[in-house]
Every structure is written in C-alpha cells, then in structure tokens.
Amino acid sequence: MAKINFGGTIEEVVTREEFPMEKALEVLKNDTIAIIGYGVQGPAQALNLRDNGFKVIVGQRKGSKTWDKAVEHGWVPGETLFEIEEAAKRGTVVQFLLSDAGQIALWPTLKPYLTKGKTLYFSHGFGITFKEQTGIIPPADIDVVLAAPKGSGTSVRRLFLQGKGINSSYAVFQDATGKAKNTAIALGIGVGSGYLFETDFKKEVYSDLSGERGTLMGAIAGIFEAQYQVLRENGHSPSEAFNETVEELTQSLMPLVAENGMDWMYANCSTTAQRGALDWKKKFKEATLPVFKDLYKSVATGEEARRTIETCSKPDYREKLAEELKELRESELWQAGAAVRSLRPEKQTVEASMIN
Ligand SMILES: NC(=O)c1ccc[n+]([C@@H]2O[C@H](COP(=O)([O-])OP(=O)(O)OC[C@H]3O[C@@H](n4cnc5c(N)ncnc54)[C@H](O)[C@@H]3O)[C@@H](O)[C@H]2O)c1
Ligand SMILES: CC(C)(O)[C@@H](O)C(=O)O
C-alpha cells in the first residue's frame, strides 16, 4: 500500500497503480455481484462494475419504477435483472444499496440468502453500527465489507464516464473466508474509486453522518440562508445577494480551493478580502464549533440514526421529503439562484427568467 503523509500523519491508501482493475477482476473472477437497490448509489455502482467487466446482476421489485429504470439502463429481465430474492440467491457478493431505512425492512427477506462464504457489501456503516436499532446482524460464516464512495452516486458515475474516479473508504467488519480485505478493495476499485482509504464501519458512519449534516450539506445551506437574509434585510437585491452568497462560491472560489487548497484561493483574492476573511474565519469557527460538537454527539449517541429510521420508515417519507425540497426550491434565495443559473453565458436560455 502507498504510504501518504496527510498533513503530518502517515496513512496507507490503496491506489489504482498497486491494485489495478485487472487485479480486481482476478479477485472477483468467480463472483456474481448482485446489486440490491437502484436509487442513487445502486445504478452508479452497478453500471461502473458492468462497464469494468465484472459479472453483475440487479435485484428489484418487478413493476416498480426502479425496475423500469434498470431496464432503461440495459439490464435484461431474466438475464441480469431479477426479483430481489432471486438476485440475492444468485449473487455471491450481495451489495445492499437500499436506503438505510429500507435495509431494515428488507433484512429479514435478504438474510436467508446470505449463505456460507458469500460477501455482504454496504456503502455505509449505518446498518451494522446501529444494529440495536436496525436489527442487521449478519450470519457469522459470511464476509461483511464496505466500500463507501465519498460523494453522490451521480458523481460516482459521471467521474467514471470522464475517466476519473471518486475517493472511497473501505472496511472489513467480518472476515469468514480470510479474503474479505481483498474483496473489499476489489469492489471499491470496481465501482470506480480513484483511491481507497481504510476505515471501520463505526468511523465511516460517524464521519459520514457528521459530514453530510455539517459542512457538506446542512451547515452550508444554513450559512447561505443566514447571509442571504442579512443582505436582503439591508436592502440588497436578490441577484446581488445570491451572487455574493452562492454563485461566486460555486463558480469562482470553490474550484480554486479544489484545485490547490484554501490558501491558494485566498491568495487569488484581494488583500482586502484576505484580511477580512482571515479575521472573520476565527469568529465563524468559534460560533459553529459548539454546533459541530452537538452534531457529533447526536451521531455518536445514535440519536441521528433513531430519527432517520423513524422518519424514513414512514410510508409517506418520500412525499414529505419532496415537500421540503419543494419549499427549498421555491424560496426566494433558490428562485434567485435559478434565475442566476439561467443567465450563465453557457446556458443562453434567459427566456425562462425574463419577466416579459
Ligand atoms: N446517495 C449517495 O450518493 C450515497 C453515497 C455514499 C453512500 N450511500 C449509501 O448507499 C446506500 C444507498 O443509498 P442511496 O442514496 O442510493 O439510497 P436511497 O435512499 O436513494 O434508496 C435506494 C433505493 O431503496 C429503495 N427502498 C427504500 N426503502 C425500500 C424498501 N423498504 N424496500 C425496497 N426498496 C426500498 C428506494 O426506492 C430507492 O430506490 C445507503 O446506505 C447510503 O447511505 C449513498
Ligand atoms: C453523498 C453523501 C452526502 O456523501 C452520502 O453520504 C449520502 O448519504 O448520500
């Protein structure tokens, strides 16, 4: 494994150079990979594995929208697309990619098919770590592994199609065959990872839940709303407030951070901006640190898992989520955003946002 210095801590990572696709294909040459769940990660991982030359089948409920989506993606009923039970029976590697709440409901159906020597694969440590709440306790004679792409399934597929790769973590929870680690890495490479870093199920779920509720999704949306509100309350127009809050960040400054780090982005802004940002950064850190500490505690106590399971197990959870997203989409901030996006020169579709 490559030893990499991450800011002073040496970690071992698995790169494609040392674990090339040919090796991954060799490790899984006798396996049939059954993808159970065709939401966001399911299609991305299934299609990447198929395109990389692995033997892949998909398990879905016949008559569901996701069955139709799988057919559209080229999965053939009776050949590579089956009812969930049939796919689980045929698969020697079972990739459990239903929603985390959905996994609980399907577990009693799936478990009988997880026979000796098979591999159960997750992309999240949720089900195993919060086993008191999920009831997901695998049989002792199977391997249980994880490869968790650090990004949306949409990006997993897009980056693959661009010839790039997403970073993923991998972990082994149970090694009944003695081959679980190799299997986990081979699957991680197969689904399109650029490189893999090692974790365990608990660390993966604690960091993942913290990250998405924090800076990646929850905190960023909250900070956008707060700044936009203050600008609007002080008489700034929606276009000015949106540009100064979101558009410049995503279009100009974050690409610079992605390219070469925070100091590089700072260095490419004015000295006035740098001076102010360096001063205010401290205040924002002080203000948000207690919130991040609360968040981590809520994850570690299982409270986040409890609330997620409770709400996402309700029959109408999709409608409720859709309503909340609609409210977000229709808020002034994000309506202003839609107008700003339509004005990007590459779009050239200004009609939609014109008043007359
Ligand atoms: N979405 C991502 O990009 C992402 C990234 C990394 C890891 N993960 C993890 O990957 C796994 C899959 O995530 P996802 O976002 O693709 O899932 P999701 O929440 O979109 O759900 C996947 C599919 O599960 C189905 N489903 C839900 N409940 C069901 C039930 N009771 N019976 C049958 N089907 C049911 C849904 O219809 C959906 O098609 C999760 O463990 C998630 O935490 C997701
Ligand atoms: C894409 C994310 C946010 O990284 C993932 O963790 C998820 O749950 O969808």
Ligand SMILES: [Mg+2]
């Ligand atoms: Mg997540």
Ligand SMILES: [Mg+2]
């Ligand atoms: Mg994540």
